[in-house]
Every structure is written in C-alpha cells, then in structure tokens.
Amino acid sequence: MPEASPWDGISVPAHTDYTVRQVPGPTAVPCFWGRDRSGACLFILDLDGDHTDQYRKNTTTINGIDVDLRGEAGRQRLVLTLEEQIDRDLFGGLCSTLIAALGNASDAPTSLAVALAHIRRWKTFLSGRAAHHLTPEQVRGLFAELVFLEEMLDRGGTAPAAVQAWLGPEMSHQDFIFGNTAVEIKSLSGTERSTVRISSEDQLESLNDNLFLRVYRLSDLPDAAGARSLNDQVVRIQARLAAPEQIESFDRKLVLHRYAPLPEYDAPLLVVSAVRTFRVAGDNFPRLARSGLPEGVARVAYDIRIEALAPFECDNDLVFGGGNG
Incomplete structure (x- = not known):
C-alpha cells in the first residue's frame, strides 16, 4: 500500500486560487500544503513583509516545479507548484526536507533565503550534475x-x-x-x-x-x-x-x-x-x-x-x- 501523501484529503478549489492545510511544527513562518484549481500540488510559505528584491536576486528555475512569489507588498507567499515532469513522491521529499531546514530560520527573510537555497540544491541534483549519489x-x-x-x-x-x-x-x-x-x-x-x-x-x-x-x-x-x-x-x-x-x-x-x-x-x-x-x-x-x-x-x-x-x-x-x- 503506498504511503499517504501530504496532499491527500486536500480538495481542489472551485472558487479560490487554492485550498491549503497548514504544516504543523516549529517554523518561523507559516507553511502550507495546497492544491490549486487545476489540481496541482502546492507548497506555500506565508511571508510577512515585502521580499521582492531578495526574491529577484536569488530566485532560480527548476525543471518540473514552478517557483513564484505572489501577493502584495505587506504580505507575500512563496508558492512551489508541482508540474507534470516531476512526480509527487520526489516533490514531497523536497518539501519535507525544506520543512526541516526551515526549523532553523528565525524570520521571514531567512526563511526565504533557506527556501531558495534549498531549491537550488535540488535543482543541481535534478539537473544531472548531481544525479548520482555521493559515494x-x-x-x-x-x-x-x-x-x-x-x-x-x-x-x-x-x-x-x-x-x-x-x-x-x-x-x-x-x-x-x-x-x-x-x-x-x-x-x-x-x-x-x-x-x-x-x-x-x-x-x-x-x-x-x-x-x-x-x-x-x-x-x-x-x-x-x-x-x-x-x-x-x-x-x-x-x-x-x-x-x-x-x-x-x-x-x-x-x-x-x-x-x-x-x-x-x-x-x-x-x-x-x-x-x-x-x-x-x-x-x-x-x-x-x-x-x-x-x-x-x-x-x-x-x-x-x-x-x-x-x-x-x-x-x-x-x-x-x-x-x-
């Protein structure tokens, strides 16, 4: 029997951008599992403040996962959206290890830095440059x-x-x-x-x-x-x-x-x-x-x-x- 997914039980929204369930645990910023109107799996960080400059300076693209900063100047959300190229188990692993890393962050800027750094490491692994495990x-x-x-x-x-x-x-x-x-x-x-x-x-x-x-x-x-x-x-x-x-x-x-x-x-x-x-x-x-x-x-x-x-x-x-x- 396959392991339960964190997105199991989250409904696909009909009238809102996404449906979410908060991740339990001690993180500096609220984190959520979510689904959007297309049924795609999401992972969301809720960030107090305006982090546009930090995001633009440090963001990266990763095959199969859309990374986007959304919201107004006073409150923004980093939204990771799973696309078809990456399977759910791998995305779940990325998000789970990110949650653990976020336990060391102290505020919204450091949480965003941890998240973007984490994404870059996974990009390297998925791109093939680190596709083999370390010996x-x-x-x-x-x-x-x-x-x-x-x-x-x-x-x-x-x-x-x-x-x-x-x-x-x-x-x-x-x-x-x-x-x-x-x-x-x-x-x-x-x-x-x-x-x-x-x-x-x-x-x-x-x-x-x-x-x-x-x-x-x-x-x-x-x-x-x-x-x-x-x-x-x-x-x-x-x-x-x-x-x-x-x-x-x-x-x-x-x-x-x-x-x-x-x-x-x-x-x-x-x-x-x-x-x-x-x-x-x-x-x-x-x-x-x-x-x-x-x-x-x-x-x-x-x-x-x-x-x-x-x-x-x-x-x-x-x-x-x-x-x-």
Whole structure:
C-alpha cells in the first residue's frame, strides 16, 4: 500500500486560487500544503513583509516545479507548484526536507533565503550534475569538512569568516584558508587502513606560511551518543548561520559539492573517533609537490602512510593559533 501523501484529503478549489492545510511544527513562518484549481500540488510559505528584491536576486528555475512569489507588498507567499515532469513522491521529499531546514530560520527573510537555497540544491541534483549519489567516501569527506567548519565556529570564528574560509568546494588546493593558514582535511573510516589519499601535487604545497594536514577518523556507530548523519551535520551548520547571505554562500558550496538533502544521507550515523593534525613543513615531510616534480610530470595522486607522518604531528589547537608545535 503506498504511503499517504501530504496532499491527500486536500480538495481542489472551485472558487479560490487554492485550498491549503497548514504544516504543523516549529517554523518561523507559516507553511502550507495546497492544491490549486487545476489540481496541482502546492507548497506555500506565508511571508510577512515585502521580499521582492531578495526574491529577484536569488530566485532560480527548476525543471518540473514552478517557483513564484505572489501577493502584495505587506504580505507575500512563496508558492512551489508541482508540474507534470516531476512526480509527487520526489516533490514531497523536497518539501519535507525544506520543512526541516526551515526549523532553523528565525524570520521571514531567512526563511526565504533557506527556501531558495534549498531549491537550488535540488535543482543541481535534478539537473544531472548531481544525479548520482555521493559515494561513501565522498559522504565522509564532506562530513569531515563540515566538522572542521563547525570547529571554527566553536572557537569564536564568525559565521561569514568561517564559510568564506571553506574553499575546497571551489577547487582550491586546500580545503580551508584563513589568515596565513591553509588546512587540508582528510577522513578515514573506522575500519580503513591507515593511509590518506592525496589527490594532486598541489594539496600539500601552499603559499601560506602555515599548512596543516588534519585527519578525522570517522566511525559508523548509530547507537553512540552524538552520532549524526551528513544531513544532520548540514543542519547543524545551517542553524548557526543567521544572515541570508551566509545561508546562500554555504548553500552554494554544498551545491558545488553535489550535495542535496536526500534521505539516503540520513545514514551512516558517524562519530569522530580520533583527530590528528600534522604540520606540513620541511624537506622530510612525505609528499610530492609541484615544485619538486620532474619536468613533464603532472596530475599526481598518491597515498601516505599515517605512521610516516608521526614526526610531524602537532597539537590540534595549533591550526587555530594555539597549542604547541
């Protein structure tokens, strides 16, 4: 028997634009499931105020879903309308994950920013650029980068600075660059052999004075306290971003990572079982760098054994300017 749809039981209106049923739950703005006169399924955000400029600046189109801002200057509605090209189950998934994301918004502008950012992620997924799911390795890699981003916030970094420092999605040589420090993030599974994969000759070479390799060992422990999924980790970061432009910047980088909030990323439930930091310095550090490659050699990828990095291990706090080298 198919699962109940949120649009089941909502009648098709005869004399009004649409019939609605409010979504229960703690969101900053009222949300509604709805049907219009043609019988199409709708999802509606009721927004207090005039958000025309914000909408025009950040709106996007998505195949199979019409996105429209309607209403007068004092009160507007963001209306998502399902068209024939996208089936109801997929639209329901988009709307359900949007409701969860809206739980972190504080007012109408941030709710609109969250909604438009969410739509952009789904557009990327549906367009084919992210039509395949992230591999388990890619899930762990993105999870580890977001853990480090959260650490930056925990240590007093401002949200704009932390999101701006996250450059891995933009094809930077290192995942994070802030001040005169660059940090390359790697992840290992709890059962994985102790090597890290370096994907290019540029990852362990930097123009910054300080370059670190930070390795997170992640274990799939669903019953452990604090275990969370990739989707959970994304929501944790979103909850700490207050301004619409911060949410939009964070979303853009998730899109570049080919992430969409799919139910498949509700697992595995990961915990950080170990963190090790290595200072990349000196001629003896085990690395291949562009400046030291023979002429004609390029596109180098290689593995480094963790035990070979032991002489270069440093205090985890050194990345943020504390601890001892």
